[in-house]
Structure formats: C-alpha cells, structure tokens
Amino acid sequence: MKIDRSIVALALSTLLAACGPAVEPYDLVITGGRVIDPESGLDGVRTLGIRDGRIAEIADGELTGVRTIDAAGHVVAPGFIDLHEHGQSEEAYALMVRDGVTTAFELEVGSPDVAGFYAEREGGQIVNYGVSIGHIGIRMALLGDPGQGILPAGVGGSGSLDAAQLDEMERLIRRGLDEGAVAVGFGSAYTPGADMAEIERLFRVAAEYGASAHIHMRGGLPGLDSTLAAAGRAGAPLHIVHVNSSAGADIEGFLAAIQAARDAGQDVTTETYPYGAGMTEIQSALFDDWESWPDERFGIHQLVSTGERLTRASFGRARAAGGTVIIHDRTEEMTRAAVASPLTMIASDGFIENGRGHPRTSGSYSKVLGRYARDQRLLTLPEAIRKMTLEPARRLEPRVPSMADKGRIRVGADADLTVFDPATVIDRSTYEDATLPAAGIPFVIVGGSVVVDHGVVTDARPGRAVRAPLR
Secondary structure (H helix, E strand, O other): OOHHHHHHHHHHHHHHHOOOOOOEEEEEEEEEEEEEOOOOOEEEEEEEEEEEOOOEEEOOOOEEEEEEEEEEOOOEOOEEEEOOOOOHHHHHHHHHHHHOEEEEEEEEEEEOOOOHHHHHHHOOOOHHHEEEEEEEHHHHHHOOOOOOOOOOHHHHHOOOOOHHHHHHHHHHHHHHHHOOOOEEOOOOOOOOOOOOHHHHHHHHHHHOOOOEEOOOOHHHHHHHHHHHHHHHHHOOOOOEEHHHHHHHHHHHHHHHHHHHHHHHOOOOEEOOOOOEEEEEOOOHHHHHHHHHHHHHHHHHEEOOOOOEEOOEEEEEHHHHOOEEEEEEEEOOHHHHHHHOOOOEEEEEEEEEOEEEEHHHHHHHHHHHHHHHHHOOOOOOOOHHHHHHHHHHHHHOOOOOHHHHHOOOOOOOEEOOOOEEOOOOOOOOOOOOOOOOOEEEOOEEEEEOOOEEOEEEEOOOOOEEOOOOOOO
C-alpha cells in the first residue's frame, strides 16, 4: 500500500500543534511547600517556577525544572530582609544566610564612603547588600576621632562641628546619597556633641532625597520626643532602630509614642531584635560616665573577646584596650513586648568578627519563628514573616524602587526565598558561641541560585548591590 507522505506530515503537524510548543524547564522548581506571601495573603501549598532569577510561575500543580526542591512539610517565604546588619563580611553573611536572610543592610552606622562600600563587594556576595551614608563615620573623619572601630572613641562623639564643618558634613551626606546610598544613618546616642539642630539639618537633606533616616537615638522618652519632633519639622521619613534597646524598661511608652506619631500622620517606623542583651564598642560614648557607676553595674557587661563578666577593674582595662561588650540589661518581658508589637520589624543589629560576636547575627529570625511564633504563640507565623519581609521592603521602596520586587512571592518578584521547617526552626547561637547556625532552614535562594543547600552554604555568590538610583 502506497502511503501519501503529505497526509502523514499534515497529521503530524496537526498533532504537534494540538500538544502546544515544547515547554522549557524552569531553572529551579520548589514544590509541595506551604507558600506564605504577606502582601497578597496567600497561604497554601503551591509550586514555584523560577527562571532568570525571578519567580516566573506560581502553580497549583507540578512544574518541570532543571532542579526541583521538594519542600513538603516546609514553609516557603520571601527571603528575610535585615535593615540593621553591621556584619558586612563573608563571615557574617555565611551565618545570617543560614538564618534565612537574603538581603542585609547596614543602615544605622552606614558608611562614610558609599561608593567604596559597593566597590569592595562587586562581583557577588552570598546575600544582597546595601548601605546608608553614615553621619557617624563622617563626623569621626571631620573631627579626627581616634576610634579604630565603627564608632567614635573621643572627639568624634563629644566634639562640636563649626559652621564650615557642618557645611562639609552636608556636602558629604549629599554625595553619598548621589552615589546611591539607601538611607541616611545616625547614632545620636554615640554622638552627644551633635545637637538636635545638626541632626535636624541633615534630616532635611534626607527628606529632600526621599531617604529614610535610621537613628540610634539618645535620651530615653524625652529623646524620642525630640527626635520625632525634629524629623516631623524636617519632613524626613524616620526609622527608630532597635526600639527594645533604646527603650529598655520604657518599651510600652516608646511604642505608644511611635503609634501616636503615626496616628498623627508622621512617617515613622521601628524595629527590634529578639534578645535581652545588646552589644556595642566599649570605648563608645555610651560608657563615658563609667567611673561613676556603682560596683554592681559592671557585672551585666560581658567582654566579647573572652566571654568574661566584668568588674570595675576589668572594665577599666577593657575600656582602655578597646573591643566589644555585651550588655545584659533587659528582661524577657521587655523583649516579648517589642517582638509582639504590630509596629516592629525584625532586624538583627548583628555583628561578628573572627568568630566572636552576638548571637543575634545568626539567630534573630529563627528565634522569632521558633520561640515566639511557634512555641509561645506570641504572634502568628504569617505576622512574623510580614515583619521580616514585606515591611522592611516597604520602608525602603520610596527611595529604592527595586525593593518593590523583594519581600513578596508573586510572579515577577526577585527569587529571594527562604525554605524552613516550622516544626524545627530555632536559633542555636549563644552569648558564648555566636557562630552556631540556626536549625530548621535547609534551603535559601538568592536571585534564583541556591545559596544554602540542605543547611550548607554553597559556592554560589549571586548577591548583588541594592542601592538607590544614581544621580
């Protein structure tokens, strides 16, 4: 029997057309996980298809990928965004990423050299990164402060700027913003020589650029009131860093004052970390009055380099030598109040160097998820995720439009994702060993690349600069 080849070809082409074009596999598929998106309210089992560093599809069924991660029994959340991370190094990034962080900002202290900060990290890091232009560092340079760390150890904190220096300060703040600084960073607690007129002048510069002012404020509730008033007059978006640390026992009063300002229409936000102890440089202005302290006060201070609790004599020696100290000065009730507040975002205030630091570097996010959301039910899991993702992104969006693609799980968003086990996620780091990574976070994805694979940091370095548009 003779076969008409033209009929066969027509039939074959018709069949292929009916089947549709061949579907290219996604670069990565994450299947079977409970996907929680704080923006849309999505909370259900879905499959994510990732291509070219972005979320390309959110499906109810299966998708085909070059690699597939089975996330059954796990939560798939937007990658956590840390607005307050001093540890901007490979060592610190490798710890924070295992805590679910995919974007880490240094916005309190910032940097006096924004262009230099970004240049040093070109070529890719474990996580995305960004920085503010830092009032503290510029002040140290203008006044010739002797401090070797990131904080003043003398005249940079206590000294006053003359008119010419104030003009230069403003010029340098503007230069940093022109170079793409995410925000303007302040630490009035560390710069007692900077009066509110100086700070308000620079708030006005931040307002002009649409940049939020991230401040470690001084002076308790009166200091909060004066800071809110100065930002209000300047029209600057204001972010109060670590409200738990600044407020101490007055945490309820601080939160009420911030809420009142928001109710009055002021653009003000805040953050907390979930630990009762803080950490700072021992030569900073916070301790300038240490010689007048009663003897019993020294024991709440723990030297990071050795882990020892200090006495008057050992504090004096450490103050002269320099370094960092952990301060055990808050109760668990204060921490719970800050974590539970609907006002607060979660931010670590982390720092680690040569294996020594504070456990918040490697445990802030897992502790909130495990201890406070799961075990104590202080807040719901979606609420905890909102504090770690969507709210930090929204804080920066007016200045940094690219943040609109972070902190969400939607088609077109950046594929920065954290996959964790809600039954086992928990912090493991301690004040004696801050290098213990979090448990229960097996996979972390940055820009579509797997940077934590079954709990192990990979060789991928997809993290990129997050910065404002250059002027």
